[in-house]
Amino acid sequence: MTATETATQTIDITDPATGDPVGRFTPATPSQADSAVATARAALVDWRRTPAAERGAALRSAAAALRAGTPELAEIHQRETGRPRDEAVEAIGAGVSTLEQYAELGPVHRGHSLHGAWSATDLMIPEPRGVVVALTPWNDPVAVACGLLGAALVTGNTVVHKPSERCPHTGRRLGELLAESFPDGVLTTLTGAGETGAHLAGHHDVDVVAHVGGVATGRKIAEATARTGAKTLLENGGNDPLLVDGDVDPRWAAEQAALGAFANAGQVCVSVERIYVHQRIATPFLDALAAAAERWSHRLPPLVDRAHRDAVHEHVRQAVDAGAEPLAGGLVPDGPGAWYPATVLSGCTHEMPVLTEETFGPVAPVAVVRDFDEGLVAAASGRYGLAATVLTSDLAHAHEAYRALPVGTVKVNDVFGGAPGGAAQPRGASGTGFGYGPELLDELTTTKVVHLTAPGSA
Structure with missing residues (x-):
């Protein structure tokens, strides 16, 4: 969708899939x-x-x-x-x-x-x-x-x-x-x-x-x-990390990563925005994630408008220029609408905005870490504090992760897990106060x- 303010202060709304007019409002x-x-x-x-x-x-x-x-x-x-x-x-x-x-x-x-x-x-x-x-x-x-x-x-x-x-x-x-x-x-x-x-x-x-x-x-x-x-x-919003431990099935972990990064074309508040994978399983994980991205690209919805697509692609372009390797996607398709492919980038570093800022698109930037401790430190970095996910078979690592990560929600072994009626309290640049759940009743009284x-x- 494209929102363009005209001289008469009306805003035109277009279909992000086709570019056709939807309507306008004042x-x-x-x-x-x-x-x-x-x-x-x-x-x-x-x-x-x-x-x-x-x-x-x-x-x-x-x-x-x-x-x-x-x-x-x-x-x-x-x-x-x-x-x-x-x-x-x-x-x-x-x-x-x-x-x-x-x-x-x-x-x-x-x-x-x-x-x-x-x-x-x-x-x-x-x-x-x-x-x-x-x-x-x-x-x-x-x-x-x-x-x-x-x-x-x-x-x-x-x-x-x-x-x-x-x-x-x-x-x-x-x-x-x-x-x-x-x-x-x-x-x-x-x-x-x-x-x-x-x-x-x-x-x-x-x-x-x-x-x-x-x-x-x-x-x-x-x-x-x-x-x-x-x-x-x-x-x-946030810059939600996914930490992949070295003791999990890399193919399963890749499917979790793809779901977290590509669902609704990455336009979910708690989308996976950055991935840290243990070097022990990095190669099969990246291969499986790239293959998953190819499958996801055939069923992704468009991004909300071309302006947003431009912002998403700019993060990808900057990362590639700085040395990241695109394993899937990364190119703006021809034709109408605001489509963008599921994209996997390897070799990402914290000097790249794609790893430190919210991209809010179908992009999975990956950094390989030596061990779980290094990955946890990296996942805990940054100014955001919305959510994080940890994939691990080690109960001690799971406990250490949810204690150490400075975010409102930590999900272990399920990128979009959560019970009905659950609540969350974002931290840092991600906000303040409970936004849903029974606790929201307390906030509003x-x-x-x-x-x-x-x-x-x-």
Whole structure:
């Protein structure tokens, strides 16, 4: 998809697979953003007083509406982002499940009582924080949005949602499907560009800004909320390592690496971004990974747009110029769209951005290490702290890895493993705060302490 702002401030959206037009939209103005926040503030008065069970029921209704609208929304999702139809349906299903989960968890989200004097009770009561701004990404626009919106709404907050300008029609239709289940003003969706998000993030009457997206944008949001006092939740990408120990089957390890690096063309927040492989199995691992890349290239979706493809290829070009060897892919294909092949680079070093920055494309850069300890030190390096994966048969190595890696999530022997309802807390440049799971309910509420006693008893 290509987003091009014209003189009339409209943004054109094109299909990343074909380059054909999908539609255009006009970003919300600052005054429209102000109006949305004011409407959310007014709706908060009654919504926060709505019984938790009723809020849960409304969320359950929204989940049912999303399920019914899946075929239409999946088509829009595919045309805007290039996500294959079956994967788009699966992602929307994940969003439905997330809404249903929060519909159950919200009403049982509880506070605590404290023991004091016989005639007194001390209570710690969770309350909604207020108006939440949710700024959501293009790579998984439905599932991610459902997590933030569901947790915020079920705990009594009102929400202004701005989806990515790379998938405005997906975000708008999602908002329409969900909003029907809530009173007016409780959930508002604004389509806009980066300026719209910046205006909302710095708004003086917003209580929480939740952002999933790039690090640079996240840093700007943190600066803005430092001035307003709004709470900030950030999941801002990563440079997730995969450490391959010398005692595992290299062919199995290569399949894990390919899945982690190439799924959704590498456009997953927790994609494998860099690989460290033990020298003992490096040759068969690289051979198997190159073969896997050739197979994956026949079924990859396109990248989201040509601008993003240019950025991905620039990382590859810089690495090759600096001495990395392309074992598969690495060339921009001819023809329309934003296609890019599954790419494997060997001989990568930490002087190359492909190994130190987030590429966010179907690229598997590999460095060979002498032993597990050297690989662990390398995997633990860098400014990001989202997730990491370790493939090993050594239990002691597994324990050492999850203790030593400074990231929010460590996966052992499964690149995309995780239980339903799990949570994660990114670190460093990757963000701050829980972005999903039951813990997100805590992030989106604030605690009030109440000391309750009878007159004259103190």
